[in-house]
Amino acid sequence: MLFALVLLLTIGCIAFILSRGTARPEGLRGWLRARGWGLLLLPVAMSAAAMAGGAHGLIPAELGLAVLAIAFAPELAAKLVPYGVLGLAGFGLHLAKRYRDGFTNPVQYVFVHAGPDTWRGGAPPVLLEAGVLFVTGLWLLVRVDAPGAVLIRALAGRWLDNGRGGISAVQALLLVPVVGLAMQLLGPGNWFGIGAVDGLDVAVIDLAVATAALVLIFRLRAWAATVAVAGLLVLGTYGWLIAAFWPAVPGFAYGFSDLGNNSVPSPLWSDALQGSLLLALGLWLTPRVMRHHLAGAPDPELAARARQLTQRVQTLTKTRHDAVDTAVAELRRIERDLHDGAQARLVALGMSLQAAERLFPVNPQAALALVTEAKETSSRALTDLRELVRGIYPPVLADRGLADAVRALALDTPLHTELDIDLPSPAPAGGHAGPGTAGGHAGTIDMPVAAAVYFAIAEALANAVRHSGARTVRIHLRHEAGALRAQVTDDGAGGADPAAGTGLAGVERRLATFDGILAVSSPPGGPTIVAIEVPCALSSAKTSSC
Amino acid sequence: MRIVIGEDLFLLREGLVKLLSAHGFEIVAAVATAPELLAALVDQHPDVGIVDVRLPPTHTDDGLRAALQARAQVPGLPVLVLSQYVEQLYARELLADQAGGVGYLLKDRVFNDDQFTGAIRTVAAGGTVLDPEVISKLLDRHSRTEPLTRLTARERQVLALMAEGRSNAAIAQRLFVTEKAVSKHAAGIFAKLDLAPSDDDNRRVLAVLAYLES
Numbered sequence: 001m002l003f004a005l006v007l008l009l010t011i012g013c014i015a016f017i018l019s020r021g022t023a024r025p026e027g028l029r030g031w032l033r034a035r036g037w038g039l040l041l042l043p044v045a046m047s048a049a050a051m052a053g054g055a056h057g058l059i060p061a062e063l064g065l066a067v068l069a070i071a072f073a074p075e076l077a078a079k080l081v082p083y084g085v086l087g088l089a090g091f092g093l094h095l096a097k098r099y100r101d102g103f104t105n106p107v108q109y110v111f112v113h114a115g116p117d118t119w120r121g122g123a124p125p126v127l128l129e130a131g132v133l134f135v136t137g138l139w140l141l142v143r144v145d146a147p148g149a150v151l152i153r154a155l156a157g158r159w160l161d162n163g164r165g166g167i168s169a170v171q172a173l174l175l176v177p178v179v180g181l182a183m184q185l186l187g188p189g190n191w192f193g194i195g196a197v198d199g200l201d202v203a204v205i206d207l208a209v210a211t212a213a214l215v216l217i218f219r220l221r222a223w224a225a226t227v228a229v230a231g232l233l234v235l236g237t238y239g240w241l242i243a244a245f246w247p248a249v250p251g252f253a254y255g256f257s258d259l260g261n262n263s264v265p266s267p268l269w270s271d272a273l274q275g276s277l278l279l280a281l282g283l284w285l286t287p288r289v290m291r292h293h294l295a296g297a298p299d300p301e302l303a304a305r306a307r308q309l310t311q312r313v314q315t316l317t318k319t320r321h322d323a324v325d326t327a328v329a330e331l332r333r334i335e336r337d338l339h340d341g342a343q344a345r346l347v348a349l350g351m352s353l354q355a356a357e358r359l360f361p362v363n364p365q366a367a368l369a370l371v372t373e374a375k376e377t378s379s380r381a382l383t384d385l386r387e388l389v390r391g392i393y394p395p396v397l398a399d400r401g402l403a404d405a406v407r408a409l410a411l412d413t414p415l416h417t418e419l420d421i422d423l424p425s426p427a428p429a430g431g432h433a434g435p436g437t438a439g440g441h442a443g444t445i446d447m448p449v450a451a452a453v454y455f456a457i458a459e460a461l462a463n464a465v466r467h468s469g470a471r472t473v474r475i476h477l478r479h480e481a482g483a484l485r486a487q488v489t490d491d492g493a494g495g496a497d498p499a500a501g502t503g504l505a506g507v508e509r510r511l512a513t514f515d516g517i518l519a520v521s522s523p524p525g526g527p528t529i530v531a532i533e534v535p536c537a538l539s540s541a542k543t544s545s546c
Numbered sequence: 547m548r549i550v551i552g553e554d555l556f557l558l559r560e561g562l563v564k565l566l567s568a569h570g571f572e573i574v575a576a577v578a579t580a581p582e583l584l585a586a587l588v589d590q591h592p593d594v595g596i597v598d599v600r601l602p603p604t605h606t607d608d609g610l611r612a613a614l615q616a617r618a619q620v621p622g623l624p625v626l627v628l629s630q631y632v633e634q635l636y637a638r639e640l641l642a643d644q645a646g647g648v649g650y651l652l653k654d655r656v657f658n659d660d661q662f663t664g665a666i667r668t669v670a671a672g673g674t675v676l677d678p679e680v681i682s683k684l685l686d687r688h689s690r691t692e693p694l695t696r697l698t699a700r701e702r703q704v705l706a707l708m709a710e711g712r713s714n715a716a717i718a719q720r721l722f723v724t725e726k727a728v729s730k731h732a733a734g735i736f737a738k739l740d741l742a743p744s745d746d747d748n749r750r751v752l753a754v755l756a757y758l759e760s
Binding site: 375378379382383386389390395396398399400404407408411412413414 | 599600606607630631633634635636638652653654657658683686687688
């Protein structure tokens, strides 16, 4: 009792130290925190020592080794912990078996003080604790990434993968208690009076059954659940058989009732009750498990497709959200520009004309000056509108399509530009369009895609002019391998940070609506390369990502 | 002077007709679509065709292409292209045949009717008139490079006005200097840019533009 308390206190302290935030305080607590999971080696060693040294004794040498490992090889200590816990679990199995075989000495098994005065000779509590330790050991193995963790992860990862025919992990895991119950009832050594099988044979048979159960659970989850349910039905029926015909039916122990050690039958109502519970559970689960078999095995291709579609929907949801945001922001900008620009100028124009009208009979000279002013205001209003229209949809892009729009863009750039444009027709090299091309001005590239790529190139060029100090800019624009690719390279100073400005981020969002991507490479010293790629620019199907 | 107008917006077309009639021009045809415009230009052979870039049927650059086609069929046919916006790309295409008789102006230049009718007459006479916005973009392109950086501020002004297609007299009037001063500046510019001097206004414009577009 005292030992269990000390052990609990130790583990509680370790949990407290490990759980306190991420910042590492100085001093003893910091030092302890830095040991991490390795600290758990201490309670493990304490437990082992308590077991080896009898009920109350501790072996200082063992504890000392653990402390040394924790202090000087914390990494190694952490990796040793899961194996220590698994070792304790293994010893628990051995101990439970010995208790069942009539061993009566008291032993401190981790938290439990087992002995003849314990429930049914000490075997069940030790077995229970060994099970908990086994699971904890496996969990720690993965947690500290000790050797062997990969194996556990591979098995559990595949097993925990969702969407395997609707059989839940719990249903498959049911096989563990069912097998346990069956082994207890008709285990080797008790099997139809075969008896007198020695310990090694028993261990081999136990191991084989356990392995088969594990393989079923991990690799064939649906079959594990099926066998578990069938087992429940058989075991439940067996409870009624015991209640009706004992001792004519074979058996060693049925659940909570001990059959083997009693010469007189145990209270039969408890067997009937246990059998009823198992039967009820089995019957309740039967349709749930059978539904899976009736529905047929899940098609892995369908599952993969479902995953793909889910991902696609996520992407589309996000890009649609961005697109709507961008569109609203754009409309607001246009509204503001109209309000402060052309609209205001038209108001001023009207006022000038009004004043001119009033002045005309009195002072024709002043009225004339006002009319001249009105004319200039109208000119400025037009200039404002022209700038606005360029930002909405550049006229050359509407007239001629992407290739010529980029050529026009290059002409308006105050840098030396080199163009390498290869787009599907029509993209008349010299500029003159023949009569045959009328009607196909945007080429076969979708207009929205063309606009997005145009503004992306415009932004890259503007950045080159503003920041790079470049003399020459090269623009590559071509359609190849089913994708529209553009590349803007300048010979400037480089070192551009794409995350710094908002311009390229906006461009990136706009391109994402078409599954397009933008990449910037700008090492210090240059060159700066902005690369743009939009798949499927020629198709109008918006549902596929190609 | 006989004029063909290609403009699809009724208000603007009628406005142009009224304005030009008031200035004594003879409007031989005022049409609303590119095919009609091409037919009118080729058949009527006007002294100047005034053309809106954006025309039916596709409402893109049909007007510009009709003008280019007409000039391909009737070399040197004078056209003055009007647009809500000006593009260097289109200016290049208009100037590409080196035949002169080309104008390219923003629509709002019509507000200044003296300047506008002056431009019509220049184009009719085989001259070249480019919108100041095109020229300022052209100059921007070269503003950082030699030898344009060697020009004085005044010389730049003169260069821009020359490129727009103005005569020495017009430039002198605009800058409030004498014509002699302008020709001195022009000589200085041609020397600095290493261009062969020319007294012919149109050739001078083409030389300057060719230089700027290089």
